[in-house]
Amino acid sequence: MQKTIIRVEHLTKIFPEIIAVDDISFDIYAGEIYSLLGPNGAGKTTTISMLSTLIKPSSGDATVAEHSILKDPISVRKTIGVVPQEIALYDSLTAQENLAFWGKMYDLYGKKLSQQSEKILHQVGLWDRRKDKVDTFSGGMKRRLNIGVGLLHNPKVLFMDEPTVGIDPQSRRNILDAVLDLNKNGMTIIYTTHYMEEAQELSDRVGIIDHGKLIANGTQDELTKMVGEHAALRLHVSETQSAETLAKQLEKQSFCIKASATDHQVLLMVDDPEKVLPSVITTCNEFNYRIRSVDIEEPNLESVFLHLTGRALRD
Ligand SMILES: Nc1ncnc2c1ncn2[C@@H]1O[C@H](COP(=O)(O)OP(=O)(O)OP(=O)(O)O)[C@@H](O)[C@H]1O
Ligand SMILES: [Mg+2]
Numbered sequence: 001m002q003k004t005i006i007r008v009e010h011l012t013k014i015f016p017e018i019i020a021v022d023d024i025s026f027d028i029y030a031g032e033i034y035s036l037l038g039p040n041g042a043g044k045t046t047t048i049s050m051l052s053t054l055i056k057p058s059s060g061d062a063t064v065a066e067h068s069i070l071k072d073p074i075s076v077r078k079t080i081g082v083v084p085q086e087i088a089l090y091d092s093l094t095a096q097e098n099l100a101f102w103g104k105m106y107d108l109y110g111k112k113l114s115q116q117s118e119k120i121l122h123q124v125g126l127w128d129r130r131k132d133k134v135d136t137f138s139g140g141m142k143r144r145l146n147i148g149v150g151l152l153h154n155p156k157v158l159f160m161d162e163p164t165v166g167i168d169p170q171s172r173r174n175i176l177d178a179v180l181d182l183n184k185n186g187m188t189i190i191y192t193t194h195y196m197e198e199a200q201e202l203s204d205r206v207g208i209i210d211h212g213k214l215i216a217n218g219t220q221d222e223l224t225k226m227v228g229e230h231a232a233l234r235l236h237v238s239e240t241q242s243a244e245t246l247a248k249q250l251e252k253q254s255f256c257i258k259a260s261a262t263d264h265q266v267l268l269m270v271d272d273p274e275k276v277l278p279s280v281i282t283t284c285n286e287f288n289y290r291i292r293s294v295d296i297e298e299p300n301l302e303s304v305f306l307h308l309t310g311r312a313l314r315d
Helices: 044-051 073-079 095-105 110-123 139-151 169-184 196-202 220-225 243-251 273-286 301-309
Strands: 004-014 019-029 033-037 059-064 080-083 157-161 188-193 205-210 213-219 231-237 256-262 265-270 291-297
Touching: 004 044, 004 188, 019 044, 019 059, 019 188, 019 205, 019 213, 033 044, 033 169, 033 196, 044 059, 044 157, 044 188, 073 080, 080 139, 095 110, 095 139, 110 139, 139 157, 139 169, 169 188, 169 196, 188 196, 196 301, 205 220, 205 301, 213 220, 213 301, 220 301, 231 243, 231 273, 231 301, 243 256, 243 265, 243 273, 256 301, 265 273, 265 301, 273 291
Parallel strands: 033 188, 033 205, 080 157, 157 188
Antiparallel strands: 004 019, 004 059, 205 213, 231 265, 231 291, 256 265
8 A cells, every 4th residue: 555645635726817726636655756747837836836835725735744735834844845946046155055055944053954965965966066156057066956955854755846957968867866866765756847758767656737737647557558559650850841730731641640749750649550651651742741760659658648638748
């Protein structure tokens, strides 16, 4: 039996112009990495902000380690660490000074603070740069220190909101390894992302969020089973031609269940990829499209999203 550490019940946030989070309910189990996967504006940050007690829900409730976010936000805050999407650091302070500043917010002083700060600087790979001001740091280093702040009071549960956006591959790898490492040592992690590959690599379970609604929730196996027997064909289109227009033409064909364009690619959901491939190529030729290459993909989180919404995750 899995032990529930976070229970979300009918959580809703209504802003004047938009329902950002629309009546979502799900559980997160102790010790797992749970990814909230969804495109820009889906409601990920709003959900994290409510669960971490930064903003109040319009309705619904949630418990974190059995403390209600409405009735006992102080106990919730003691249990959690938060790595916000927007970096929250002081540029004119050094790495070490930033940790000391934020440590005081968590009631950490003296020896406990310096021990914890040392441990974290090693953990995020910034020990050698601890005496340098943050304004001399690269984007990836800032992101790593931002994560360090979230870890200061050794939380049981860590919320990470898109921690790898806009950084180089090496820093990204470093962050993903840190997430896996923290989790191995028992931390429950809630990780938001719009990168299918990250959710795929990290997650025990995934919630897919779109337009404020949780449209799927489960292990990756459970989610990919929703796509059924279909598989995806990924067509790499010449960079001078519009993938969107081709996707629209292909979607009209009987062999195509769904089609969507991203960058210079078209993702097609079909029943039997090997069988329909010749017809796909013929159709592309008819419309004078040059296909550079084709991949046949087993159902993955991206095809689950396409299956459920008719759109690609990065539309
Ligand atoms: N304070 C606010 N006031 C009004 N609308 C808001 C506010 N915060 C968020 N929204 C809106 O709510 C919706 C969900 O936003 P949210 O930031 O939760 O999305 P997200 O999934 O985190 O997106 P991203 O991947 O771009 O960070 C968006 O339409 C956004 O414009
Ligand atoms: Mg966000």
